[in-house]
Amino acid sequence: MHNATFPKSRKLPLVLSDDVLSQHQCAACDAAAFCMAENEVARMRRLDAHVEHSSAYPEGSHLFRVGDPLLALMIVRSGTVKLYMGGGGGSEQILGFAQAGDAIGLDAIDGSRHQSNAVTLETVSLCILPFAMVTRLSSELPGLQRGLLNLLSRHIASSYMLFGRHSAEQRLSAFLLLMSRHADRRGLSPSRLHLGMPRADIANYLRLTPETVSRLLRRFQQQRLLQVDRREINLLDLSALAKRAGSILHD
Amino acid sequence: MHNATFPKSRKLPLVLSDDVLSQHQCAACDAAAFCMAENEVARMRRLDAHVEHSSAYPEGSHLFRVGDPLLALMIVRSGTVKLYMGGGGGSEQILGFAQAGDAIGLDAIDGSRHQSNAVTLETVSLCILPFAMVTRLSSELPGLQRGLLNLLSRHIASSYMLFGRHSAEQRLSAFLLLMSRHADRRGLSPSRLHLGMPRADIANYLRLTPETVSRLLRRFQQQRLLQVDRREINLLDLSALAKRAGSILHD
DNA sequence: CGGTCCCTTGAAAACGTTCAAATATAGTGG
């Protein structure tokens, strides 16, 4: 890890509000299986004793870079993280975005070093599960390893949106719809979307230009499919949007 | 597996010619680590005692489909295998091609079921390493698991060619160049290329149309970069081709 | 030989990009 951009983390004080927040988030979180398991093993000992709740990372913080050793599994509590490959030399390729409840750090397939970069696009807070703990729990609990692998494969499956030759309209529709379903799964409103990233990043991810993304959003708004307010999107007609997405999501 | 398209395999007779052939291939094979390990464990016992050498699969045979249980790690000995997702309903997406020395069957990330389809584009012969053997060896030999994971990650890394927004010329150049390097690594001529697949499959893989692939090949030929003879390509100017590929391969 | 599949080739059209400039927003320091 690059300490220059990696602020020191600390355990959060156990005030009630934070505890409730934590529970709510954990219930709809990628790492729920881990936290449940931890509870079981520790006989209802407090999560906070094992999971490290980080302080906030300011926008632009690198959580890890290519080649960094894999130290921990991280769960985004709030904010948006951009995962990308290729240096800043104009040729970066965005692999995906992680928001509340998403796990990151699973890209290290060889089990030791990261294969992509992760940078915060907004102020971000994390739950940090030291990798040693993940490993220990995995060996103790049989079902857990499968959970971890499922998590990994789900991540990869979502990236299949990028494969295939689809129109700009299809890709943006699918992107918005996936964001919506993601929010829904996390217990948030499926229509109130918070894009944590600039247009340029959406464009890069979808293999388009920022101009095209902007124009499409405007068109969708004119067609009453949604309302745009900077990075806040209000989806008005999910089924129509699904129709635009076409074959990307159904297959 | 679908037995309808999966002919019964047998162990090859140990005639000298085949043995030599086998050794030659194994030396430049994705599974070399496994075969070495096997030799070590078995105290120089013959490979053939453990690795199942399949009979030939005719063109169009499905080696596995989505959802099939993962039974074996397969190494292509000759021929070309197409890996793809999405049903035949006009919307298939090709994920890659496997030729001599390539390992297939590693797509089953959750460790139990295949996540893609594999079909032979030509007559294909395989080495089959039953998954139980792979698992057993992996647990006995520490370095082996890493070898397997490296194999997996290399496979994934090569698919990053598909990410990113590149021109048709860049993508086709990169494709040919990767084929060339692949052949070189396997001990074959880096200029004499045998594309095992139709133009339509190259196009699908590169997110283009068959027409565009055909036109580009013709243009490359006019520019003395290569010579085209049906599916046999003679690469005349690798460095010029690399220049066309541009940023795809260097990053 | 006849049929089928694959590949090629041409012309027109579409989609998305590029270039350029205006507008809006957030952040900063006076």
Added chain:
DNA sequence: CCACTATATTTGAACGTTTTCAAGGGACCG
């Protein structure tokens, strides 16, 4: 609080690459 700067977004018009549509060869297999 305002002016000021940098960054992000929007918008327009022209352009270019790639696709689409259509038709013509060519190889292989029975």
